[in-house]
Amino acid sequence: MDVLLTYACFIVAGITAGGTWSMWKSRNLLFAGVLLAITVLAVFAGVLRLI
Secondary structure, eight states: HHHHHHHHHHHHHHHHHHHHHHHHHOOOOOOOHHHHHHHHHHHHHHHHHOO
16 A cells, blocks of 8 residues: 555656646746645655655
């Protein structure tokens, strides 16, 4: 179960990173900022799960 949760954190981080880039390119900076925050939190959670 721990492996699946770690995997899910990194999958969410990858998807939201792509969404952040998309929103940044379309000049929707507020939503890009929100997605960037979610990305950073997901990566942080995934790294903490690995430790």
